[in-house]
Amino acid sequence: MTERRQMDDFAIKQAEFITSVGMSGDYPPPAPCGVEIAMVGKSNVGKSSLINSLCNNYKLARVSGSPGKTRLINFFCINRQLYLVDLPGYGFAKAPKTEKEAWGRLMERYLASGRLTHIFLLLDIRHAPTAEDKQMFEWILYYGVPFTLVATKSDKLSRAHRQQSANAAAKLLGAPPSALPYSSENAQGREELQKRIGAILEDQLRLRESNNFAI
Ligand SMILES: Nc1nc2c(ncn2[C@@H]2O[C@H](COP(=O)(O)OP(=O)(O)O)[C@@H](O)[C@H]2O)c(=O)[nH]1
Numbered sequence: 001m002t003e004r005r006q007m008d009d010f011a012i013k014q015a016e017f018i019t020s021v022g023m024s025g026d027y028p029p030p031a032p033c034g035v036e037i038a039m040v041g042k043s044n045v046g047k048s049s050l051i052n053s054l055c056n057n058y059k060l061a062r063v064s065g066s067p068g069k070t071r072l073i074n075f076f077c078i079n080r081q082l083y084l085v086d087l088p089g090y091g092f093a094k095a096p097k098t099e100k101e102a103w104g105r106l107m108e109r110y111l112a113s114g115r116l117t118h119i120f121l122l123l124d125i126r127h128a129p130t131a132e133d134k135q136m137f138e139w140i141l142y143y144g145v146p147f148t149l150v151a152t153k154s155d156k157l158s159r160a161h162r163q164q165s166a167n168a169a170a171k172l173l174g175a176p177p178s179a180l181p182y183s184s185e186n187a188q189g190r191e192e193l194q195k196r197i198g199a200i201l202e203d204q205l206r207l208r209e210s211n212n213f214a215i
């Protein structure tokens with residue numbers, strides 16, 4: 001019973017910015033519950049907006065009108081339990097090579113750190129995934145991090161086309177054809193995504209419990 005409650009009734013009641021980390025790799029101590037969920041996707045897809053919308057706090061993560069502005073990994077703590085992590089986006093076509101390489105090193109180091117419990121991979125609901133989205137997806141599979149596909153800006157499509165377009169984007173990526181439509185404008189999908197976070201938390205708590213038994 002308690003387990004179900006954790007999953008279904010999970011709600012974000014409190015959120016705070018913890019720290020920004022660059023190439024130093026000076027990550028904060030793991031979240032109290034050990035859950036760390038990162039937002040991954042191209043620049044401007046809506047990563048920062050999604051964190052703000054989930055937390056119902058529009059001043060939490062910096063939302064940018066111009067793509068490619070975030071160069072740091074930003075950690076937010078939710079309910080003093082788990083971390084949501086805002087990662088720098090990719091797909092800044094005009095960026096110099098050195099900048100793209102720096103992004104690659106930053107991401108690789110973080111993905112390989114073993115901290116991540118889950119990734120929300122964000123795709124724009126209106127567009128087919130790019131070659132970089134596909135590459136990112138390959139990376140996620142390579143590092144073996146569990147993921148959820150989120151199709152952002154669902155308010156840009158009519159209600160009738162949302163789920164179909166979200167799933168089509170997932171299929172084009174080469175993933176199981178299922179993505180969650182989300183809008184940071186009208187909070188469509190917020191309840192489902194909060195439930196997903198509750199389930200991730202639940203899994204982690206269960207894992208910790210079984211590890212304790214194993215010791
Ligand atoms: N209509 C609409 N616009 C959005 C949504 N999410 C983000 N945006 C806009 O897209 C732009 C980029 O958002 P941002 O969160 O900074 O993207 P990031 O670079 O992935 O962090 C901003 O102008 C946001 O206002 C959404 O769900 N619906």
Ligand SMILES: [Mg+2]
Pocket residue numbers: 047048049062063064070086
């Ligand atoms: Mg951002």
